Amino acid sequence: MKDSAILITYDKEDAVKEAIALCESAGYDIRKIIRQKFLNRAKYGIGEGKVEELKELVNSLKPDVVIFDEILKPSQNYNLASTLKTNILDREALILQIFERRARSSESILQVKLAQLRYEMSRAKEKVRLAKMGEQPGFMGIGKFEVDVYSNDIKNRMNSVKSKLQKSSRQRELHRQARKRIGFKTVSLAGYTSAGKTTLFNMLTGENKEESPKLFTTLSTTTRKIILQKMEVLISDTVGFISKLPAYMIQAFKSTLEELTYTDIVIVVVDISDSILELRKKFRSCVTTLDEIGVDKDKIIFVLNKSDLVSEEEVNDKADQLALKDNKKWLPISAVTGQNISRLKNLIQQAIEDKPQLNEKNEVPKQEIEINYED
Numbered sequence: 001m002k003d004s005a006i007l008i009t010y011d012k013e014d015a016v017k018e019a020i021a022l023c024e025s026a027g028y029d030i031r032k033i034i035r036q037k038f039l040n041r042a043k044y045g046i047g048e049g050k051v052e053e054l055k056e057l058v059n060s061l062k063p064d065v066v067i068f069d070e071i072l073k074p075s076q077n078y079n080l081a082s083t084l085k086t087n088i089l090d091r092e093a094l095i096l097q098i099f100e101r102r103a104r105s106s107e108s109i110l111q112v113k114l115a116q117l118r119y120e121m122s123r124a125k126e127k128v129r130l131a132k133m134g135e136q137p138g139f140m141g142i143g144k145f146e147v148d149v150y151s152n153d154i155k156n157r158m159n160s161v162k163s164k165l166q167k168s169s170r171q172r173e174l175h176r177q178a179r180k181r182i183g184f185k186t187v188s189l190a191g192y193t194s195a196g197k198t199t200l201f202n203m204l205t206g207e208n209k210e211e212s213p214k215l216f217t218t219l220s221t222t223t224r225k226i227i228l229q230k231m232e233v234l235i236s237d238t239v240g241f242i243s244k245l246p247a248y249m250i251q252a253f254k255s256t257l258e259e260l261t262y263t264d265i266v267i268v269v270v271d272i273s274d275s276i277l278e279l280r281k282k283f284r285s286c287v288t289t290l291d292e293i294g295v296d297k298d299k300i301i302f303v304l305n306k307s308d309l310v311s312e313e314e315v316n317d318k319a320d321q322l323a324l325k326d327n328k329k330w331l332p333i334s335a336v337t338g339q340n341i342s343r344l345k346n347l348i349q350q351a352i353e354d355k356p357q358l359n360e361k362n363e364v365p366k367q368e369i370e371i372n373y374e375d
């Protein structure tokens with residue numbers, strides 16, 4: 001069963017949508033959403049009156065966790081946890097949980113571990129500071145001596161992860177994963193959180209939900225088979241792009257996207273109901289990141305999702321402004337109404353057929369196939 005959560009987020013539609021999608025990616029079942037204009041109040045992040053209300057909610061709903069959609073200082077986290085008597089997860093801890101769930105290769109597991117240690121480290125410093133000021137002796141049950149030991153311990157663990165990272169061979173592992181998929185073309189969904197990736201994934205795979213041969217279940221729970229006109233392909237949902245991603249998490253995020261480099265087709269899901277300003281920003285960030293991790297431009301299809309929410313003219317106008325019309329594969333769709341889904345399937349098939357098949361019979365370099373990996 002899923003863990004349950006009360007979500008505290010900003011009182012803005014986009015923020016709410018993103019926060020919900022993040023909670024869902026992390027596997028939480030949201031029981032209640034609290035919207036607040038400010039999440040930066042000194043003591044608890046939220047105002048004291050709201051904390052009283054929250055206390056009652058926690059008592060009646062008994063959630064496994066309260067998710068706070070902003071960064072909390074250790075003192076704020078401690079104040080909330082001790083008043084509410086429940087676990088508190090701030091935005092960064094939530095994002096790290098998502099990455100942790102999705103990291104597959106040893107490299108991405110290490111990158112996520114490193115980001116988690118950085119998260120702990122940035123908080124260890126405040127704990128040290130608080131202990132030194134003598135404001136909170138025995139803060140969270142940790143005395144000054146233990147705090148120093150604690151932060152040295154984090155440093156040592158970071159160094160050990162870093163040296164493991166230097167030795168890890170990403171290429172080899174990617175090839176092993178690719179090898180498992182031989183015989184199937186693969187399609188991956190990318191795009192911002194709440195653009196509609198999971199809804200589209202479910203729409204595309206809806207007809208054969210039960211179908212999960214052993215081979216695929218070992219790959220991941222978010223990979224399934226879909227049937228196009230003339231072929232069957234494997235489709236995967238990936239970790240979404242996240243607005244306001246802290247710099248220290250970028251490597252961890254990118255490493256969770258590594259499958260995009262060997263997948264045959266990347267579908268970038270765009271929320272066309274976003275404002276043009278927002279669209280431009282997100283679009284640029286997607287395209288740049290995909291380029292940085294080495295995704296071939298020719299294998300990208302842009303789908304303008306949620307086109308049920310805007311007029312045809314607006315979709316066209318926005319497609320123009322994103323320069324999709326010069327030479328890019330794109331299609332307006334709705335993952336909710338099913339608009340253009342069969343056209344999308346045709347477009348995927350066509351893109352796979354049109355792809356230069358330089359090493360079709362030998363997708364994985366031969367030399368790699370002969371190496372005997374222990375599974």
Ligand SMILES: Nc1nc2c(ncn2[C@@H]2O[C@H](COP(=O)(O)OP(=O)(O)O)[C@@H](O)[C@H]2O)c(=O)[nH]1
Pocket residue numbers: 017021022024191192193194195196197198199200240305306307308309333334335336337
């Ligand atoms: N109106 C409309 N809403 C959509 C569409 N696709 C997704 N949504 C909604 O957008 C929200 C986020 O969708 P989700 O699939 O979880 O996004 P993800 O984070 O990219 O996986 C959900 O509330 C969906 O119901 C669409 O085509 N039209």
Ligand SMILES: [Mg+2]
Pocket residue numbers: 021025194197198199240
């Ligand atoms: Mg999703």
